Structure formats: C-alpha cells, structure tokens
Amino acid sequence: MNLNVKLTNISNFEHSEFNFRSGCINILEMPNAAGKSAILKAIATAYSFPLKSRIAEESATRLGIWRKVPPQPLAKIGSSRGIIEIKANGDVRTCIIETQEDIIVNQDGDEKFLFTSFVSIESELFRRISGGEDSLKWLLPAVSKVEDYERVLNVVFSIFDKIEKSLQITKDKKSHLELLKSEIERTKEELTIVEQELEDINQEIEKAKDKMDPELKKKYEKTSAKIENLRTKINEKEKEVKNSSNDLRRLAKEIERHKKELEDIDTKISEIDVELKQLGTDKEVKREIENIEKELDDLGKKRAIIQYRLKMFKSALSLNEGTCPLCGSGEFNKNYIQNRIEETQRELNKTDSEARAFTAKKENLARKLERIKDLNKKLPELLDKKQYIEREIDKLHREIEPIELKTRSLDNEIKALKSELAEKEELLNKLREKIMEKSEVKELYRKIELLLERKGELSARLSQKYEEIEEISKINILEREIPLDRAEELCKLYIAALNEVLNWLKNRINEQKKGFAERFNKSIDNVITRLKFKNLKVWIDSEDLRILIKRGESHQLIASLSLSEKSVIAVLLQIAIKEAFLPKVPIFLIDEVITDFDKERAYEVIKYLLEVAKEKDWIIILAKVGEKSSIMQISSIDEITKIF
Known part of the structure; x- marks a missing residue:
C-alpha cells in the first residue's frame, strides 16, 4: 500500500x-x-x-x-x-x-x-x-463511550437528588399534616366545650330575659340576629376574596411559566440570528456555489484541453521517428516529448487537485445552505410560537382584570359590612348594658364575653390550621403539582427506577474502564514481550487507570x-x-x-x-x-x- x-x-x-x-x-x-x-x-x-x-x-x-x-x-x-x-x-x-x-x-x-x-x-x-x-484517565473518554455515559449519569444524579429532596419534603409535610390534624381535633374538642358553655349561659340569660321589658328584649334579639346575619355575609364575602386570590395566584403562575417559555424562545431566536449572520444569506451561499460551479466548469474545459494535449504528445511519442509538428525543431525529439508529457501530466494532476478542492468546498457550502434553510424554517415557527404565547399572556391578563375588579368590589363590600357590624355591635352593647343592670345577668354576659373571645381565638386557630393543610396538600415534583397523599409513593417509584438507571450506567462505565484496561494491558504486555524487555512490566490499574511500572522486584x-x-x-x-x-x-x-x-x-x-x-x-x-x-x-x- x-x-x-x-x-x-x-x-x-x-x-x-x-x-x-x-x-x-x-x-x-x-x-x-x-x-x-x-x-x-x-x-x-x-x-x-x-x-x-x-x-x-x-x-x-x-x-x-x-x-x-x-x-x-x-x-x-x-x-x-x-x-x-x-x-x-x-x-x-x-x-x-x-x-x-x-x-x-x-x-x-x-x-x-x-x-x-x-x-x-x-x-x-x-x-x-x-x-x-x-494516569490514563484523560484518554478514556477519547477512546470509549465513558464521557457519554458520565454525561447522562450526571443528569440522572441531578434528577435523583431532586426526587430525594422531594421525598424528604413529602415526609416532613406528612408529619406536619398529622400534627395539624391532631391540633385541629384538640381545637375542635375545646371549641365544642366552649360552645356548650355558651349555650348553657344563653339559656340562663333567656330565663332572665323573660323577666325583662318585652320591647327591650325584642330589640336585643333583632339586633343580635342582624349581627349574626352580617357576620355570615362577611364570611361569605371573605371566602369569595380568598377564592379570587387563589385564582389570581394561579393565573400569575401561568403568566410566569409563559414568560419563561418566552425567554427560552428569545434565546433560541437570538442564537439562530447569530448563526445566520455567521452563515450568511442563502442568496450569498447560492452565489458562492454558482461561482464554484463556474470554476469547476472552467476546470473541466481546461482539463479536456490538457487531456487532449497529453493524448497528442503520447501519440507523437509512439511515432518515434520522422518529423514531429509538436517538437520545437520540427524533427522528432523523444526527450522533448517525454518532458512535455511529464509537464502536461503535472498540469493535469494540479487541475484535478483544484477540482477536488472546489468540489469539497461546494459540498461544504451545500451543507451550509441546508443549515440556513433549516434555520430559516425554524425561525418563523419560533416566532409563531412566541406570538401564540404572547396572546396567551394577554388572555391571562384579561382574565385577571375582572377578578381584580371583583376583589376590589368585594373588599369595599366587606368594609361596608364591617362598618355596619361595628354599629350594630355598639347598639347591642348599649342594649346589653341596660339588660345587665341586674347583677346576675351582668355576670352572665361577662362570662359570655370571655367565652366569645375564646371561641374567636379557637375559630381563628382552626382557620389557620386548615389554611396550613391546604398549603401543604400538594408538592412540586419535577415541575408537576402532585397531591401529598400520592407524592411519597410516586417518589419511591421514581427512586427505584432511577436507581436501576444509575446502576446500569455505573456498570457500563465500569465495563468501559475494565475493557479499556484489559485491551491496553494486553497490548502493552505484547509490546514489552516482543521487545524482550524481560525485567520490565507496565500495566494500568482497572479502577483508577494509574500507570504502574515494575522493574525486577521494585515498583517505580x-x-x-x-x-x-x-x-x-x-x-x-x-x-x-x-x-x-x-x-x-x-x-x-x-x-x-x-x-x-x-x-x-x-x-x-x-x-x-x-x-x-x-x-x-x-x-x-x-x-x-x-x-x-x-x-x-x-x-x-x-x-x-x-x-x-
């Protein structure tokens, strides 16, 4: 060869x-x-x-x-x-x-x-x-698939870490959930006791009311009913506000997600713009290809002429006698013709070399043109997607506007209801003062005030605990909202599957290392044996790929x-x-x-x-x-x- x-x-x-x-x-x-x-x-x-x-x-x-x-x-x-x-x-x-x-x-x-x-x-x-x-660790990625496996391994490890953290968060949340449920049960029991005490005292007050002025009693009961009605309305409105707030948070998350998508698309569009600037326009590349094709065409014509000349010189050489129109003197000159054949052959080789160079460049330009076409195809797709996402964001903003308007309206309604409630409570207090002119009734109302204060504290605590339960009822696992009762099982399934993948990848990496060491050691042993270096042994460790040298009995x-x-x-x-x-x-x-x-x-x-x-x-x-x-x-x- x-x-x-x-x-x-x-x-x-x-x-x-x-x-x-x-x-x-x-x-x-x-x-x-x-x-x-x-x-x-x-x-x-x-x-x-x-x-x-x-x-x-x-x-x-x-x-x-x-x-x-x-x-x-x-x-x-x-x-x-x-x-x-x-x-x-x-x-x-x-x-x-x-x-x-x-x-x-x-x-x-x-x-x-x-x-x-x-x-x-x-x-x-x-x-x-x-x-x-x-060490030959640096060589391993160059001659094996270790680098590919390690790249995938790092990605899987990253996912594995996220899942493990999610599992720990799930366990912590479940423990917290059990604690919250226990606290809710205790609070409910205490609230039941307080409500029972209130009912008992109210019965005593009702007995006392039978002895009071009927007109005063009627006014007191009407005011109490109005207050209860106002409190119910306020609770209902506050629930609506809470639901609206949840909707606003959900829509805000959607907008943020879309904005992140827009950032990714803008990055891709920017990368495509930079690459297109580097590659040039398809017209420019086509023009280059056309110029090269013209050069190749000219070289083809030139080659045909050179080949014809070469054929003529070879034909003249075969005459080997008499006159020769190609020889400078007109007489046949073998050395002259042989020199011209060699010169013409070199010229032909040079022309072929130039043609191959132009052909290689044309192929490279053709690949560049395909890349430009591909990028020009992707660009409008990304721009369309960008416009679609921008429309979605506008749509979400339009959804937010009426919810915000409704929330403001509800806040104003709640403010008005609370103002009316304050007036009614003030009136009720005045009526209560008249009723409490009797010492026994006064003591009962004092107890009611304390119990109502305690009931309010317990109700607030219950609401807080329920809100905490709602907040921890879901967990984000790999960008997905998963109910807490399913999260632990799902994390364990993920971990089991990822462990299998990790073990498979580690085995492949170890196989690559072992195979690398075995092939190298077999080869170096063959080289040293054939060189007859009897006292020298060189090999690499299959674990850390360190080069080990032994001369006689000593290691170096x-x-x-x-x-x-x-x-x-x-x-x-x-x-x-x-x-x-x-x-x-x-x-x-x-x-x-x-x-x-x-x-x-x-x-x-x-x-x-x-x-x-x-x-x-x-x-x-x-x-x-x-x-x-x-x-x-x-x-x-x-x-x-x-x-x-």
Whole structure:
C-alpha cells in the first residue's frame, strides 16, 4: 500500500508531493525548519478531522494543527487557503484549510488518531508522561463511550437528588399534616366545650330575659340576629376574596411559566440570528456555489484541453521517428516529448487537485445552505410560537382584570359590612348594658364575653390550621403539582427506577474502564514481550487507570523516572494505545523522539516497529533531522543502522 501526500500552500510547501510505503519504516529526513513536522501534522489532520471533543481541540491546538480563532497555523503564511490531499488504496482524503476560517474535509476522520497514532514531544501522551502524570484517565473518554455515559449519569444524579429532596419534603409535610390534624381535633374538642358553655349561659340569660321589658328584649334579639346575619355575609364575602386570590395566584403562575417559555424562545431566536449572520444569506451561499460551479466548469474545459494535449504528445511519442509538428525543431525529439508529457501530466494532476478542492468546498457550502434553510424554517415557527404565547399572556391578563375588579368590589363590600357590624355591635352593647343592670345577668354576659373571645381565638386557630393543610396538600415534583397523599409513593417509584438507571450506567462505565484496561494491558504486555524487555512490566490499574511500572522486584512511579526513561515509556505506551484502540487505521507517525534515544533502545524500538509494519502492512513514518531532504525506506533489520 502506498500513501501519496500532496500539499498546496501548507506550511513551507507551495506545491509538494511525498510518497510513503507500507510494510517498512519510512524515514523522512529534512533539515531543521524545512517542514518535516508539518508533513506529519498534515497527515494527522486528514485522518482526525472534524474534531468533536474539547480534549481533541485542545490537543490539536497544542500540536499547531488547528486554532479555534483563525488564522489556521498549517496554512502557508500569506495564502488564503491550504490544501491537503492524501491517497491510499483508492481512499482519497481532501482537507481545505481556509486560513481565516476553519478546516473542511471531504470525509470524516477519527479524532482518536491524534491520541493513538501521532508521537511527538507536543503530543498529548508524551506531554503528560514527560510532566510525570501517571494516569490514563484523560484518554478514556477519547477512546470509549465513558464521557457519554458520565454525561447522562450526571443528569440522572441531578434528577435523583431532586426526587430525594422531594421525598424528604413529602415526609416532613406528612408529619406536619398529622400534627395539624391532631391540633385541629384538640381545637375542635375545646371549641365544642366552649360552645356548650355558651349555650348553657344563653339559656340562663333567656330565663332572665323573660323577666325583662318585652320591647327591650325584642330589640336585643333583632339586633343580635342582624349581627349574626352580617357576620355570615362577611364570611361569605371573605371566602369569595380568598377564592379570587387563589385564582389570581394561579393565573400569575401561568403568566410566569409563559414568560419563561418566552425567554427560552428569545434565546433560541437570538442564537439562530447569530448563526445566520455567521452563515450568511442563502442568496450569498447560492452565489458562492454558482461561482464554484463556474470554476469547476472552467476546470473541466481546461482539463479536456490538457487531456487532449497529453493524448497528442503520447501519440507523437509512439511515432518515434520522422518529423514531429509538436517538437520545437520540427524533427522528432523523444526527450522533448517525454518532458512535455511529464509537464502536461503535472498540469493535469494540479487541475484535478483544484477540482477536488472546489468540489469539497461546494459540498461544504451545500451543507451550509441546508443549515440556513433549516434555520430559516425554524425561525418563523419560533416566532409563531412566541406570538401564540404572547396572546396567551394577554388572555391571562384579561382574565385577571375582572377578578381584580371583583376583589376590589368585594373588599369595599366587606368594609361596608364591617362598618355596619361595628354599629350594630355598639347598639347591642348599649342594649346589653341596660339588660345587665341586674347583677346576675351582668355576670352572665361577662362570662359570655370571655367565652366569645375564646371561641374567636379557637375559630381563628382552626382557620389557620386548615389554611396550613391546604398549603401543604400538594408538592412540586419535577415541575408537576402532585397531591401529598400520592407524592411519597410516586417518589419511591421514581427512586427505584432511577436507581436501576444509575446502576446500569455505573456498570457500563465500569465495563468501559475494565475493557479499556484489559485491551491496553494486553497490548502493552505484547509490546514489552516482543521487545524482550524481560525485567520490565507496565500495566494500568482497572479502577483508577494509574500507570504502574515494575522493574525486577521494585515498583517505580512515572515521576521518579529520568527524562529519557519517560520518553521510552511514552513511546511504548503510544504503540500499545495505537494497537489497542485504532489498529484499523494503518498509519503511525513519529516526529523525531525515537532518534533521541540512545542507539540501543532506539534500535530495539525501530526493530519492533518494522516487524509491526511488515505483519500488519502499516505505514510508519519516522521524521528526523538531516542535512538533505529525502525519504528512505527501511525494509530489513540490517538497514536500521542507516538511520543513525
């Protein structure tokens, strides 16, 4: 298998092409600052983009492959666009690096490539190991589904906490409810006793009234009845006011809920507006597509002319004698024709490269156009929904107005009734004073006053307790009002279901960790065994994913190793990670690093990589500093010494 890499306006390269072979070690040798690292980074870009995770973006930024904020680092300074084209066994990858925008790819790569298949002093693993970090926890989300599971786990935990709090509140409310019921029963018993005492005293007063002036008695009874009637009316009006207040609170909650919906919609509309400004209008994008189609059409015509010229030169070459109208002298010149064929073929390749770049950009613009259409479709839907909610809020405000008007009217009526009640009570007191001229009746009325005062206190207490019961009769669980008598059972059902989900997620996370550790440990053990490092054992703990190192009988920490030892361990770990987690992409890139080892260690590692390249038909590229630019293929163990 061959890997053909074409770079246009990438780093130092204006138009350059490189070829690498599988089944061997490709030694990419160049002077310092000549661009060898840029070639490896270009390959890594083609096989890793687009990036999806935060850690991949951070790693790509550190490697100098990509920036969230332009200009993009791989594009040649002064150019508006860089192009990476890679061909391998019929697979064609094209990356367009828009200097002031982003990286566009014709097919998705795998961001795991950055963590598994690229070794340099700037790569994530090498950087962490060099810093003494002894855990591979950071790698787990990049090569497994742990991050997805943990994201869901956090959401479920959040819901679980809310339900547990709701359950505790429910239990507290139920305890309080039982206490309130008990207090109500005691208050009712006391009220019954007071009412009985009042009845007994009233009977005694009635007996005394029989002896009083009939006219005074009649007036007293009429005033008492009027007072009772006024109190009944006041109670009825106050109940109406209470019901109106409840309605107003309910409507206010509805309005608040709708306002929150409006805020969410406004946020979405704002996000769509920002995205549409970034994307541009559909007319602008269509115009860009039309321009690209024109460019592609022109390139197609140009290609047809170039192909015709190439055909003519090849036909002329087949003559191999006599005169040649294509040769400058008119006489047949084989070298001249061969040179023109090569020039024309290069021109054709360049035209094809430009066409692929324009095609990739057109596809990206087509996706952008679809996104614009989708957003333009969503926007009126959101605006319609916003108008509907605003109408609902207006409707609720209109419902509130008559209720508020009615409440004010009731308040005025209650005020008037209470004023009339005060007058009647004053009159009754005067009548009572006349009746109480007799000492025995006076004492009875004094007792009634005390009992009525006590009855009022008990009635007020009962009303307060009933109001408290009404207030705690429902509980909000996950934005739903649930009756208190059903809330505890519902919370327990939720908790049982959530516990099952949590256990399932935890098991999946543990399985991912265990699987990660097993795959890695099997791979690193294989690497060390094949390298014949008999006294060295490296593995990771399946629980905390710490890297453990054992030499002979002694254990060592990463932090205790020398810088060169850390480098060796980092390379061994990287090889193991590659073989364990991305073996299907047969490319492994090493930017110097190994050539900095002592010769014995470097020889063993390169020997092992050569065996892997042959066994698995991998393309392994090792970049190193040299006086001249060249690509050398190491196909046998005997040739390894040429590297040093």
